Amino acid sequence: MRAILDVILVVLNLYVWVLIISAVFSWLYAFNVINGSNQVVATIGNALHQLTDPVLSRVRRYVPSFGTVDISPIVVILGIFLIQRIIAYYIYPNVM
Known part of the structure; x- marks a missing residue:
């Protein structure tokens, strides 16, 4: 089970990099x-x-517009960091 959690953490980390590159x-x-x-x-x-775009378009529905500045990648990255911390601190230690 920890291997699956490790893969999920790596995929989330890669997606953060894809968002930054984008x-x-x-x-x-x-x-x-x-x-x-x-x-x-x-x-x-x-x-x-x-x-x-599939993830950012869903976030753009709820994030207010700031003119030409799009903060939806920042919101998604912060959400990914939150998910990673929840996995690392609460789920990972309790899985054998």
Whole structure:
């Protein structure tokens, strides 16, 4: 059972990194640092969008809008940190 919890913790940690990379990618795209018409860049952007949009769109329904600033990735990352701490402090020690 601890192996399953370890896998869940690793997947949550990887998803945090995907969210961070997606946010940085969107900033680079918005400020024209990277070329959006490049096929590789478009593929990476599409993959990041498909990985993050299902979760972020649900959070955006409940988080108030701050104009052009989207804080939904921060809310999701904080939620993931909360889930990781609950697993690490309450569930993991009680599982044999």
